[in-house]
Amino acid sequence: MTILVTGGAGFIGANYVLDWLTAGNEPVVTLDALTYAGNLASLAPLNGDARHTFVHGSIGDQALVGRLLRSHDIRAVVNFAAESHVDRSISGPAPFFETNVMGTLGLLEAVRNHLAALGDGARQDFRFLHVSTDEVYGTLGPADPAFAETNPYQPNSPYAASKASSDHLVRAYRETYGLPVLVTNCSNNYGPLQFPEKLIPLVIHNALANKALPVYGDGLQVRDWLYVGDHCSALRRVLEAGMPGETYNVGGDNQKTNIEVVRTICTLLDARRPKADGTSYANQITHVTDRPGHDRRYAIDARKIERELGWRPATSFTEGIARTVDWYLGNASWVDDVTSGAYRDWIKRQYG
Numbered sequence: 124m125t126i127l128v129t130g131g132a133g134f135i136g137a138n139y140v141l142d143w144l145t146a147g148n149e150p151v152v153t154l155d156a157l158t159y160a161g162n163l164a165s166l167a168p169l170n171g172d173a174r175h176t177f178v179h180g181s182i183g184d185q186a187l188v189g190r191l192l193r194s195h196d197i198r199a200v201v202n203f204a205a206e207s208h209v210d211r212s213i214s215g216p217a218p219f220f221e222t223n224v225m226g227t228l229g230l231l232e233a234v235r236n237h238l239a240a241l242g243d244g245a246r247q248d249f250r251f252l253h254v255s256t257d258e259v260y261g262t263l264g265p266a267d268p269a270f271a272e273t274n275p276y277q278p279n280s281p282y283a284a285s286k287a288s289s290d291h292l293v294r295a296y297r298e299t300y301g302l303p304v305l306v307t308n309c310s311n312n313y314g315p316l317q318f319p320e321k322l323i324p325l326v327i328h329n330a331l332a333n334k335a336l337p338v339y340g341d342g343l344q345v346r347d348w349l350y351v352g353d354h355c356s357a358l359r360r361v362l363e364a365g366m367p368g369e370t371y372n373v374g375g376d377n378q379k380t381n382i383e384v385v386r387t388i389c390t391l392l393d394a395r396r397p398k399a400d401g402t403s404y405a406n407q408i409t410h411v412t413d414r415p416g417h418d419r420r421y422a423i424d425a426r427k428i429e430r431e432l433g434w435r436p437a438t439s440f441t442e443g444i445a446r447t448v449d450w451y452l453g454n455a456s457w458v459d460d461v462t463s464g465a466y467r468d469w470i471k472r473q474y475g
């Protein structure tokens with residue numbers, strides 16, 4: 124049988140597809156619309172690999188998804204496809220609702236119609252794994268307990284609101300139509316293949332290009348950093364053993380302020396690629412106007428997935444961030460590929 128991965132040319136999806144085909148031999152169909160965030164170069168190691176099929180298209184195209192489900196005998200869908208960048212959702216919310224809400228609706232409808240035509244056994248074994256975010260829970264104060272699966276949804280950005288809506292749709296399809304769904308809400312991912320609009324790859328890219336390292340506001344916002352390889356292993360485990368209808372929070376157990384993260388990257392680069400003039404990359408740090416509605420702190424309580432499925436993150440921040448910096452230093456051509464015209468337009472609009 125085969126799994127369908129949507130958004131598999133994006134950051135986490137590409138890591139997941141590569142990881143899946145390293146860990147086993149079950150074929151993968153990747154469906155991706157190839158927006159600015161999708162990159163076939165990320166899947167280049169699979170060129171010529173008969174276990175992988177790439178299909179260019181949208182999750183909202185029900186007819187296409189229906190054909191893929193039937194013709195590839197799909198047993199599980201892992202849904203990564205989304206508009207994912209908070210700052211873009213602030214400057215233009217509409218595409219977030221088109222993809223994250225209407226797209227997810229189309230995907231769910233295609234799966235519902237497909238399952239209606241299957242026998243009981245195949246229907247029960249089918250899985251729809253929806254990959255979501257901790258941002259649906261809103262923001263935490265410094266002493267608040269970390270987000271548990273039972274926290275109320277309080278999204279603060281258009282991105283978070285669109286993901287919250289998609290989570291609600293997935294839940295409703297379980298309750299109303301009995302779809303065998305699983306939902307994961309994870310914290311900020313980092314690692315290889317992340318588009319350099321997100322904090323960590325943006326800082327690495329700007330540092331090497333001798334540009335300002337933009338830190339929003341005081342830089343004391345806290346994120347719980349999850350190494351992407353650990354996220355992939357969590358998703359594999361949830362797909363394998365998760366209970367349909369359940370939600371699992373996935374975190375890295377690595378709470379850091381943004382300024383700590385940026386300073387750590389500068390220290391790593393100082394050692395690995397010292398600047399010709401002998402100064403530190405940290406001199407490029409620039410505090411800029413804060414993001415509107417900026418959530419102060421995210422932290423994940425991942426005890427449920429540990430207790431029920433035996434999963435824990437394996438990568439410390441020290442190890443993961445060093446691996447990430449080394450990956451970007453060693454893959455300048457991937458970065459050059461993705462930082463072409465459209466990327467430069469965004470950077471100019473966002474940072475002036």
Ligand code: NAD
Nearest residue numbers: 130132133134135156157158160161181182204205256312
């Ligand atoms: P990304 O922006 O790097 O990739 C998204 C991918 O989806 C791209 O390849 C894009 O082309 C594709 N896509 C967009 N619209 C599509 C459509 N209509 N049909 C098919 N494909 C489409 O995102 P990411 O960082 O890899 O995130 C993947 C998922 O994980 C998202 O759902 C996101 O909300 C969630 N998530 C991400 C993080 C994070 O830190 N990156 C944290 C929590 C949750």
Ligand code: TYD
Nearest residue numbers: 209311320321322323325337338339344381
């Ligand atoms: P980001 O990578 O955009 O992820 P998210 O907003 O989903 O958490 O941002 C991570 C943190 O870094 C967030 O608190 C915003 C901050 N940030 C900056 O300070 N400067 C930047 O240029 C960017 C892109 C983010």
